[in-house]
Amino acid sequence: MAERSFALEVQDLRIGAGETFRGEGILAITKALLQSGVGYVAGYQGAPISHLMDVLSDAQDLLAELDVHFESSASEATAAATLAASVMYPIRGAVTWKSTAGTNVASDALSNLSSGGVKGGALIIIGEDYGEGSSIMQERSYAFAMKSQMWLLDPRPSLPCIVDMVEKGFELSEASSTPVMLQVRIRSCHLHGTFVARDNRRPTMTLDEATRSPRRDLSRIVLPPAAYVQEAEKLEQRWPAAVQYIREHRLNEFFDQPDADVGLILLGGLYNNTLRALMRLGLADLYGKTDIPLYVMNVAYPVIDDEVVEFCRGKKSVLVIEEGQPDYIEQAIGRILHRARIDCTLHGKDMLPMGGEYTVGVLTDGLRNLFVADAPDLLDGTARATNQPPITCTPQIAALKDSVPARPAGFCTGCPERPIFAAMKLVEKELGPHHIASDIGCHLFSILPPFNLGATTMGYGLAPASASAFSGDSRRKGRERKRTIAVMGDGGFWHNGLTSGIGNAVFNKNDDVTIIVDNYYSAATGGQDIPSSRSTPASRSTHHPISRAIKGVGVKWLREIDHTYDVGRMREVLNEALTTRESGPKVIVASSECMLNRQRREKPLKRKALKDGKRVVTQRFGVDEDVCTGDHECIRLSGCPSLSVKPSGDPLKEDPVASIDQSCVACGNCGEVADAAVLCPSFYRADAVVNAARSERWKHRIRSALIASVQRWREARRPVFS
Numbered sequence: 001m002a003e004r005s006f007a008l009e010v011q012d013l014r015i016g017a018g019e020t021f022r023g024e025g026i027l028a029i030t031k032a033l034l035q036s037g038v039g040y041v042a043g044y045q046g047a048p049i050s051h052l053m054d055v056l057s058d059a060q061d062l063l064a065e066l067d068v069h070f071e072s073s074a075s076e077a078t079a080a081a082t083l084a085a086s087v088m089y090p091i092r093g094a095v096t097w098k099s100t101a102g103t104n105v106a107s108d109a110l111s112n113l114s115s116g117g118v119k120g121g122a123l124i125i126i127g128e129d130y131g132e133g134s135s136i137m138q139e140r141s142y143a144f145a146m147k148s149q150m151w152l153l154d155p156r157p158s159l160p161c162i163v164d165m166v167e168k169g170f171e172l173s174e175a176s177s178t179p180v181m182l183q184v185r186i187r188s189c190h191l192h193g194t195f196v197a198r199d200n201r202r203p204t205m206t207l208d209e210a211t212r213s214p215r216r217d218l219s220r221i222v223l224p225p226a227a228y229v230q231e232a233e234k235l236e237q238r239w240p241a242a243v244q245y246i247r248e249h250r251l252n253e254f255f256d257q258p259d260a261d262v263g264l265i266l267l268g269g270l271y272n273n274t275l276r277a278l279m280r281l282g283l284a285d286l287y288g289k290t291d292i293p294l295y296v297m298n299v300a301y302p303v304i305d306d307e308v309v310e311f312c313r314g315k316k317s318v319l320v321i322e323e324g325q326p327d328y329i330e331q332a333i334g335r336i337l338h339r340a341r342i343d344c345t346l347h348g349k350d351m352l353p354m355g356g357e358y359t360v361g362v363l364t365d366g367l368r369n370l371f372v373a374d375a376p377d378l379l380d381g382t383a384r385a386t387n388q389p390p391i392t393c394t395p396q397i398a399a400l401k402d403s404v405p406a407r408p409a410g411f412c413t414g415c416p417e418r419p420i421f422a423a424m425k426l427v428e429k430e431l432g433p434h435h436i437a438s439d440i441g442c443h444l445f446s447i448l449p450p451f452n453l454g455a456t457t458m459g460y461g462l463a464p465a466s467a468s469a470f471s472g473d474s475r476r477k478g479r480e481r482k483r484t485i486a487v488m489g490d491g492g493f494w495h496n497g498l499t500s501g502i503g504n505a506v507f508n509k510n511d512d513v514t515i516i517v518d519n520y521y522s523a524a525t526g527g528q529d530i531p532s533s534r535s536t537p538a539s540r541s542t543h544h545p546i547s548r549a550i551k552g553v554g555v556k557w558l559r560e561i562d563h564t565y566d567v568g569r570m571r572e573v574l575n576e577a578l579t580t581r582e583s584g585p586k587v588i589v590a591s592s593e594c595m596l597n598r599q600r601r602e603k604p605l606k607r608k609a610l611k612d613g614k615r616v617v618t619q620r621f622g623v624d625e626d627v628c629t630g631d632h633e634c635i636r637l638s639g640c641p642s643l644s645v646k647p648s649g650d651p652l653k654e655d656p657v658a659s660i661d662q663s664c665v666a667c668g669n670c671g672e673v674a675d676a677a678v679l680c681p682s683f684y685r686a687d688a689v690v691n692a693a694r695s696e697r698w699k700h701r702i703r704s705a706l707i708a709s710v711q712r713w714r715e716a717r718r719p720v721f722s
Helices: 009-014 025-035 050-058 060-065 076-086 101-116 142-148 159-176 186-190 207-212 226-248 268-280 305-312 328-339 360-374 395-403 418-431 442-447 463-475 490-507 546-552 567-579 595-611 669-677 694-716
Strands: 020-024 040-043 069-072 093-099 122-128 151-153 180-185 192-196 253-255 262-267 294-297 299-301 317-321 345-347 436-438 485-489 513-518 557-561 586-591 616-623 643-646 657-660 683-690
Touching: 009 020, 009 025, 009 050, 009 060, 020 025, 025 050, 025 159, 025 186, 025 192, 040 050, 040 076, 050 060, 050 069, 050 093, 060 069, 076 093, 076 101, 076 122, 093 101, 101 122, 101 142, 101 226, 122 159, 122 186, 142 151, 142 299, 142 328, 151 159, 159 180, 159 192, 159 226, 180 186, 180 268, 262 268, 262 305, 262 328, 262 360, 268 294, 268 360, 294 305, 305 328, 317 328, 317 360, 328 345, 418 442, 418 567, 418 669, 436 442, 436 463, 442 485, 463 485, 463 490, 485 490, 490 513, 490 546, 513 546, 513 567, 546 557, 546 586, 557 567, 567 586, 567 669, 595 616, 616 657
Parallel strands: 040 069, 040 093, 093 122, 122 180, 151 180, 262 294, 262 317, 317 345, 436 485, 485 513, 513 586, 557 586
Antiparallel strands: 020 192, 151 299, 253 294, 616 683, 643 657
């Protein structure tokens, strides 16, 4: 079950030549793949391209009509390996994943693919997750493209340009026998616009036709001595062919002003922010007309020497706009200008920050620095003014730091993973702290307040492996040690954790504890199905229990908890795992459905039931203010966004009491935590019934009357102090 459905939007993928396509960047990429005659698509979900996988999944009927094979891969390495279908056959294939983390996983397959080369066009669509909106380490794809000699496209954020780069990307791949990477940033994936569509194309050769006529070419298999020939082929044949195609088809764009003394060389993905910065300085308009010459590199790698020389000749200075370090492009352009003996001052990181995302504000400051130094006549008095301090430096905003607490990222309201870490905190009080290895996924939020659990995170599904170094001492006789704890999600388990984590622990006779958080989906990437999901999608096989796979690799000590909200049970099992004298790896599978996906599944059903006049019960939890003592242990062990505090209203109670707001989803975690820590009777559950039966309404009137009479009797006998 994905985060959202594209069932309606995918109908627009059927429009033909001459019609105007309107939609999101992700949909435009999908339409471009179909217009290019792609034969197969595979990938692994992750921001910012999760929706591309969701669109393809919802477009299964259209893909079947065109004989296009699509699959949601087990990992990025699996997806990359499918491009083998383009090595021997003239079949166009595309894969997609989140970079750079996904590219690291897929690196083995990509290295072999780029060495042997391809016959059909091979396109790798990279969700470039760099900058302020990123959720991973700050790295870029450029280094990998250089290392493996794969061409890297970075299209200008405009739907016509993105679509054109997808189509030209396949052609470039076939012209140079080289796989091509197409990186799309967060803003490119989700921008909206229009472009003139073309007809969808069936593959020139389908996968079925290829299997009926198998082909084999030893020169494309990565095995000595062919591997040594392939390295020379990259430099002597493929690179010149790529440069010739890029130059002839003008994949890079020139926005020129012949008389200007300064110019900007920028990656395509940075075009919109650069244009906006120029607008702030009064040097561009809303429609892209600019007073400054621009050389927009929609092809980030390779750099085309002739185009750089052509652009820089006759200019006083040029600024290279390239995010992050190292400054690969700036170095390459400096080499080109030196060899061509072009007398032009090259600026880059001397005017712009060494690292970090180049937002409009950052670019405005950098461009102002350039123009003040080399072209002061371009700026009027306002634009020439000194840099304005950021709004966060104003006294009013700065004062908020003293009164508004920091808001760390956290679990969603009702998240079934929250009680798991509450139980871990309770066990920590009894047994002391343990080394905890965290993993990629929602459960990584446990390292932040209020839980503060977790010391490392090394990769998706790698938590048990990262804890295995601490297992060596368990095999030394006479030495006592504490067991380590590894926390891994069900998505990470199927991605990498089964072999590198659980299988490795069995093989090396590790004696530590692994908790597998099973929330039925690959939740952190948007709620996609995985092998252990409880749903029944038509195109995938699910309902494969994690416990069966764990037993299959040899784990003997295994416990399953099918309701993570039972904090007491969770605490007992974890305590047993950490104290048992039984040797070997201990695995706990803790299962409850992701609350976000549960809400997405149940809310439409409730709306329909209400519309049909059927009985609907909505549960809510509350706190009895008269009973609550203001201990707040429930908050310290829960951290639920719906759980807060408010004044008690009782002059004899100085401490605020707990309070539950309307965002509560009635998971019951706050009451369970309070009960597991200290018996707390202040929590109650209320059932709101809509479209109640006649007998229920009659009972409600009787109960309300009795309660009202008791309340009046109690109020009359309440002591009054003057």
